[in-house]
Amino acid sequence: MIITNLTGGLGNQMFQYALGRHLALKNKTKLKLHFTNALFNTKRDYELSIFDIKATLATREDLNKMGVMENRIVNRLLYLIEDRLSIKLNKKIVTERPPYRFNHSVLSLTDNIYLQGYWQDENYFKDIENIIRKDFTFTNPLDEKNRQIVDLIKKTDSVSIHVRRGDYVSNPLTKAKLGVLPFGYYKKSIDKIKKMVKKPVFFVFSDDIPWCRHNLKIGDNVYFIDHNKGIYSYRDMQLMSLCRHNIIANSTFSWWAGWLNDDKRKIIIKPK
Secondary structure (H helix, E strand, O other), rough: EEEEEOOOOOOHHHHHHHHHHHHHHHHHOOOOEEEOOOOOOOOOOHHHHHHOOOOOOOOOHHHHHHOOOOOOHHHHHHHHHHHHHOOOOOOEEOOOOOOOOOOOHHHHHHOOEEOOOOOOOOHHHHHHHHHHOOOOOOOOOOOOOHHHHHHHHOOHHHHOOOOHHHHHHHHHHHHHHOOOOHHHHHHHHHHHHHOOOOOEEEEEEEEEEEHHHHOOOOOOOEEOOOOOOOHHHHHHHHHHOOEEEOOOOOOOHHHHHHHHHHOOOOOOOOOO
């Protein structure tokens, strides 16, 4: 049994699932998921139920086998102790350590482990890319309004623009760690797309559409998508993945939208 700790938003949970799925397949064992909300980050919920994933939620018995406590606060404190102080208290728990880059040895891990970290690197699941793409199939049918947007996306040289603000602005810890991309990034990206694509039609997705309307001077061929909110915010990822090209933000949500885009001619512009 492989148990993957899920924390953070949808994009983070997708990376965490993808590594767990790879290791479960390699070890011919089951994958279980354990959702715990990070102590100091923006409050999140379990979000992978929108996909056709191949895993179930870990039970109390499953966690006990790994020596993992159900208490969220205790779990996160133990994570910080190992992450920051390099003190390992449980050999079955594998914690991602800085520098947070691809660690090939992780793919050699065997059965009966509990994974905790963000694992934000495509190399952790590149070998099973087709399986992950199938697992991350959106299962819920689109509503009428989103179907209309998809029709526009499909019949134009569609370009998604994702502007992540929200907790990047309001949460001091997130703001200090990641920060909002400068306006210049979007201006240069839009100008670049206009040079590379004959008749681009832009679709803007953001958690702050009023800011985008005021600041992004794109022209006439632009749609601001502002109706997918709350539990339906994942629809923005689905719509972005259907665009021909993507201008992404410094966001895992944004990254996955570009990755799920299966257009072989796609242009993806991303921040350094």
